[in-house]
Amino acid sequence: MTIQTLSSDKLYRASELNGLPEGCKSTKNLTPLDEIVGQERAQKAVEFAMSIKEKGYNIYAIGRNGLGKRTMVLRYLNRHDPNGNGNPLYDWCYVANFDETRSPKVLKLPAGSGHAFKKDIEKLMTRLVKALPLAFDNEMYYSRSEKLKNQLTDKQESALLTLTKEAKEHSVSLSVTTTGEYQLVALNGEEPHTEETFAKLTEKEQAAFENTINELERQLRDIVRQLTELEEEFSDKIQKLNEEVALDVVSHFIKTLKEEYKPLPEVIAYLKAMQADILENLDIFLEESEEQVALAYAALDKKMPRRYQVNVLVSQDGSKFPIVVEESPNYHSIFGYVENATYKGTVFTDFSLIRPGSLHRANGGVLLMDAVKVLERPYVWDGLKRALRSRKLSVSSLEKEVTLSGTISLDPEPIPLTVKLILFGDYQTYQLLQHYDPEFSELFRVTADFEDEMNRTDESEAQYAKFISSIVNDNKMLHCDRKAIGRIVEYSSRQADDQNKLSLHSADIANLLRESNYVAKSSNATMIRANHVELALSNQELRVSRLKDHVMQTFTNGTTLIDTVGEVIGQVNGLSVISTSDYQFGSPNRITATTSYGEGGVFDIERSVDLGGRIHSKGVMILSAYLASVFGRNKRIPLTTHLTFEQSYGGVDGDSASMAELCAIVSAFSQMPIRQDVAITGSMNQFGAAQPIGGVNEKIEGFFDVCAIKGRTPGQGVIIPQSNVHNLMLRKDIVDAVDKGEFNIWAISHVTEAIEILIGQVAGQAGLDGIYPVDSVLGQAQLKLNALR
Numbered sequence: 207m208t209i210q211t212l213s214s215d216k217l218y219r220a221s222e223l224n225g226l227p228e229g230c231k232s233t234k235n236l237t238p239l240d241e242i243v244g245q246e247r248a249q250k251a252v253e254f255a256m257s258i259k260e261k262g263y264n265i266y267a268i269g270r271n272g273l274g275k276r277t278m279v280l281r282y283l284n285r286h287d288p289n290g291n292g293n294p295l296y297d298w299c300y301v302a303n304f305d306e307t308r309s310p311k312v313l314k315l316p317a318g319s320g321h322a323f324k325k326d327i328e329k330l331m332t333r334l335v336k337a338l339p340l341a342f343d344n345e346m347y348y349s350r351s352e353k354l355k356n357q358l359t360d361k362q363e364s365a366l367l368t369l370t371k372e373a374k375e376h377s378v379s380l381s382v383t384t385t386g387e388y389q390l391v392a393l394n395g396e397e398p399h400t401e402e403t404f405a406k407l408t409e410k411e412q413a414a415f416e417n418t419i420n421e422l423e424r425q426l427r428d429i430v431r432q433l434t435e436l437e438e439e440f441s442d443k444i445q446k447l448n449e450e451v452a453l454d455v456v457s458h459f460i461k462t463l464k465e466e467y468k469p470l471p472e473v474i475a476y477l478k479a480m481q482a483d484i485l486e487n488l489d490i491f492l493e494e495s496e497e498q499v500a501l502a503y504a505a506l507d508k509k510m511p512r513r514y515q516v517n518v519l520v521s522q523d524g525s526k527f528p529i530v531v532e533e534s535p536n537y538h539s540i541f542g543y544v545e546n547a548t549y550k551g552t553v554f555t556d557f558s559l560i561r562p563g564s565l566h567r568a569n570g571g572v573l574l575m576d577a578v579k580v581l582e583r584p585y586v587w588d589g590l591k592r593a594l595r596s597r598k599l600s601v602s603s604l605e606k607e608v609t610l611s612g613t614i615s616l617d618p619e620p621i622p623l624t625v626k627l628i629l630f631g632d633y634q635t636y637q638l639l640q641h642y643d644p645e646f647s648e649l650f651r652v653t654a655d656f657e658d659e660m661n662r663t664d665e666s667e668a669q670y671a672k673f674i675s676s677i678v679n680d681n682k683m684l685h686c687d688r689k690a691i692g693r694i695v696e697y698s699s700r701q702a703d704d705q706n707k708l709s710l711h712s713a714d715i716a717n718l719l720r721e722s723n724y725v726a727k728s729s730n731a732t733m734i735r736a737n738h739v740e741l742a743l744s745n746q747e748l749r750v751s752r753l754k755d756h757v758m759q760t761f762t763n764g765t766t767l768i769d770t771v772g773e774v775i776g777q778v779n780g781l782s783v784i785s786t787s788d789y790q791f792g793s794p795n796r797i798t799a800t801t802s803y804g805e806g807g808v809f810d811i812e813r814s815v816d817l818g819g820r821i822h823s824k825g826v827m828i829l830s831a832y833l834a835s836v837f838g839r840n841k842r843i844p845l846t847t848h849l850t851f852e853q854s855y856g857g858v859d860g861d862s863a864s865m866a867e868l869c870a871i872v873s874a875f876s877q878m879p880i881r882q883d884v885a886i887t888g889s890m891n892q893f894g895a896a897q898p899i900g901g902v903n904e905k906i907e908g909f910f911d912v913c914a915i916k917g918r919t920p921g922q923g924v925i926i927p928q929s930n931v932h933n934l935m936l937r938k939d940i941v942d943a944v945d946k947g948e949f950n951i952w953a954i955s956h957v958t959e960a961i962e963i964l965i966g967q968v969a970g971q972a973g974l975d976g977i978y979p980v981d982s983v984l985g986q987a988q989l990k991l992n993a994l995r
Contacts, residue, residue: 209959211923211952214945217936219705221692225668232733234685238676240285242278243669244660244710252282255652256572256626261597262651264627266577268636269656272713275630276531276574279654283529283572295528295570298621299323300517300557301476304483310517310557312619313472317522323473324516326463331514333459334484338491341455354443361436369429373422378415390419390426449485456484480514487513512558519562519621520569528571532564535575536583540564540590542601544616560618565599568625577631577639590627594649599623659707667695670708677716683723689736694718697743700935703903718742750789757784757793761915766853768796770916773879776800778964780851780866781887781905781924782858790901792908794885796852797863799870803994804846806838808871819859828861829868831892832957836984837875837991839976844994847871861889862899865925865957869964876987880964884950885909886925894957896927903936910940910949923950925960958984 223230230236241249248267255265267275297320299313315323373379379391379398391398392415404412460481467473484491490511519542522528532540542563546555564573580586593599598620629650636653639646660666671691678685686694697718701709709715719734721742726734760766768779780797783790808830813823826849837843849867851858865888873880887905889897906924913922931953943949954960958969961983970982978985 209952209954209963211950212931212934212944214941216931217934217941217944217951218938219662219696219699219935221667221695221699223667223671223688223692223695225664225666226671226688230671230688232685232687233671233675233678233691236672236675238679239669239672240676241281242274242710242712243673244666244708245274245278245656248275248654248656249278249282251652251654252279252628255654256283259624261594262649264594264650265629265652265654266636266639266650267628267630267654267656268633270632270658270711272711273656273658274710274712275654275656277712278656279574279628280529280531283527295522297321297518297522298520298566298569300519300560300618302480302483302513302557303619304479304513307556308617310560310616310618311476312621313476313516314622315470315473320516320518320521323467324518326466327514327516330459330463331511334456335491337455337459338452338488341451350447354440354447357440366429369422369425378418378422390422392419448488452485452488453481456481483513487511512556515558517558517560519560520566522570528568529574530564530568530571531574535564535580535586537585537589538563540586541593541599542566544601544618555616557616557618560601560616563601565593565623565625566621569599569621570624572626572628574628574630577629577635580629581635591645591649593623594625594627595645596620597623657710659702659704659709662695662699662704662706662708666708670695670698673712674715674719677712677719681716681720681723683719684726684732684734686719686722686734686739687736690722690734690739693736693739694722696935697739700903703900703933703935705932705935718746721745747789750786751791753784753786754789754791757791758911758915761912768794768912768916769882770913770922771919772882774882775877775879776870776874777882778866778870778873778880779882779885779909780863781885781909782860782863783901783904783908790904792901792904792906794909794912795854795863797866797870798850798852799867799874800848801845801871801874802848803844806834806843807846808833809846809848819857821861822859822863825861825864825889826867828892829864829871829890832868832890832894833871835892836972837988843991845875845991847874860899862887862901864888865890865896865960868894868957869960872961872983872987873965875990876965876983877990878965878967878983878986881921881966883913883919883922884925884964885923886960886964888925888927888930888954888957888960890957896929896954896956896960898927898929898933902926902930902933906934906951907937907940910937910943913949918948920948921950922948923952925952925954925963928953928955 226236248269252265252267255263265279267279269275295317297315297317299315299320300310301313303309303311313323373390392404399407404415407415460477464474464477467477490513540563542565543561544555545559545561546553547559548554580590599622600620601616601618627650639650674686674691674694677683694715695708698709698715699705699707701711701714718739722734722739725741725745726738729738731738757766761768769777770779776799778797780795781792782795783792808826813826818826834843849871851863866886868890869880869886885905887899887902889899891897906926909922909924913919934951940949944951952959952963954963961969965983968979968982970978970984972978972984978988980986980989
């Protein structure tokens with residue numbers, strides 16, 4: 207036998223941390239890394255997108271959960287000033303539109319000045335609420351209004367006096383009733399006529415009275431019209447007087463504000479409109495109509511008319527670039543909404559009840575969201591696209607969006623939008639959006655692709671150690687000593703399933719550090735050591751390995767049949783991996799092949815009963831092709847082979863058992879027994895070359911554990927493809943067993959090598975005539991087939 211087993215140094219790559227100075231004893235001596243390790247490609251994409259201000263350069267960050275996508279982006283944004291090119295930031299306020307109350311106006315103010323403006327208006331209103339009533343409660347105002355009232359009274363009395371005299375000349379009296387109506391009555395001397403006295407008059411006298419009264423009534427109607435006009439004229443004069451008095455007060459107080467906000471034309475225009483509106487709505491300040499005034503002040507903490515307050519929607523810190531993370535991206539939380547208030551059973555709304563969304567707060571900066579959460583919520587994705595396309599942010603109710611309600615609502619003026627949107631998601635979501643949404647690639651032109659792993663070198667191990675230090679420092683954990691750092695680096699390599707790679711799944715490393723910290727503190731240690739990391743790892747496995755324990759129990763009690771000693775014809779131990787959502791482990795499977803006289807096909811029982819997947823069926827077809835090339839070049843193989851995984855009830859997929867299946871078939875053909883103390887895993891191509899497979903560590907460990915259950919013998923071992931050697935990061939007990947010669951691992955490059963190890967005899971090589979040597983395994987199989995032919 208020329209095939210050598212692997213030495214123990216090939217089974218596990220220990221971390222020497224050669225990239226760290228020798229004086230570095232723990233993470234205390236390491237500078238914490240200010241960025242996520244190994245994500246240079248993604249970081250460059252983020253830098254590129256943030257430096258371009260044009261529309262459409264939003265970012266989709268791709269990668270599995272736990273790679274630190276959000277952490278990396280936030281660290282980059284906080285460390286570099288993405289606003290370095292001086293993009294101005296603003297405060298955004300909504301104020302009343304006095305011409306159209308349903309469409310509140312937007313005020314754009316320099317960053318940080320929104321609340322100051324709001325307070326200035328509140329002070330103005332506080333002064334006006336006190337000053338205006340006082341302006342109308344003094345002798346000067348009273349005398350001017352009294353003068354106007356007297357002028358009205360004189361004109362009214364003068365007009366009525368003339369008519370009264372004329373009536374008296376015709377023996378008719380003009381009087382006013384208690385209800386305020388004018389009355390014309392015929393006189394009998396000095397007294398009004400009664401019905402009896404009027405009836406005694408001649409018809410001519412009665413007719414004369416009626417004609418006189420009719421004529422007087424006509425004149426009276428004209429006079430009443432004049433009186434109404436006089437009252438209207440008086441009302442206008444009083445209104446003008448009130449406005450003059452109010453204007454003196456309002457302009458005096460508002461003058462300083464106009465000077466202060468002179469550089470802001472929008473604010474000046476608003477102050478002018480507000481001044482005009484105050485003059486038109488003096489009754490709010492003079493409290494003439496209690497109900498109207500009550501509603502004007504309803505539901506406010508301060509005594510200030512609602513229509514004049516300033517709703518500061520967003521107030522920015524002028525020096526700080528806005529970075530907003532939206533954890534719950536529903537329609538209202540992103541785009542804002544309009545609240546309703548209730549006063550004495552009346553539901554009302556106005557501009558002061560407009561509330562901001564995360565897009566408002568992120569305006570001028572960056573908004574970060576999870577792509578799947580965005581797509582889960584109705585109407586959010588369409589709303590986002592609309593806002594990014596138009597670069598405007600409208601506050602519209604979801605009811606209006608869905609047209610479920612016809613209620614009257616506000617239609618606020620849109621706010622100009624300048625924002626970078628960063629979505630975090632996986633590949634599947636990215637592909638779905640690319641495929642089904644033609645606008646996606648226009649709006650998200652930059653893809654930040656996060657790596658799953660990085661090359662393992664001395665330099666990268668040193669970087670990884672600094673990354674560990676940053677987690678320790680950020681979470682105020684105990685520091686890790688040098689061996690603990692090395693053990694975590696080795697764990698990362700195992701997670702990557704490669705001696706030459708390190709996993710970039712930072713969430714796993716952070717979780718392991720937290721648990722190691724807990725273990726260390728529980729044992730009153732002052733530092734996290736390698737044994738604490740080991741204990742944390744074994745605790746992790748204990749929590750999730752219930753299924754593995756159950757499967758291993760079936761080997762212990764004999765429920766699952768397996769042999770780890772002896773030899774059997776047509777029977778081989780294959781290796782498979784069983785996965786749960788958060789754990790995977792290896793388990794050996796008995797694969798058997800039986801033959802019968804037939805057409806030469808390989809009958810895959812798994813496929814026939816729909817328990818075999820497509821990849822497994824492909825593997826069986828490939829090994830069938832290889833068999834045909836070995837034994838059926840000139841004549842058909844006269845045997846039909848039945849192939850199955852014994853005691854497999856949950857389905858089989860993958861081609862990693864194809865070499866094992868071929869060895870079982872060759873054993874059945876040649877009637878030469880296979881060693882049961884050796885298990886094999888590996889895929890093969892049509893030329894018999896061994897191809898790499900996944901889960902090699904778990905598979906070896908699974909067979910090793912079953913050997914321990916069934917009884918250990920020195921010859922036991924596992925055959926793997928040569929191309930999987932770099933994936934080996936095995937448990938320490940297996941490395942020790944191999945080192946002591948108690949367990950073997952063979953790495954092969956061709957299936958014939960597996961045949962030689964399993965059957966213990968040379969596989970054989972065909973001569974020019976296609977005939978294999980008689981003393982070889984393939985030669986024996988050929989003899990049996992020729993005899994049948």
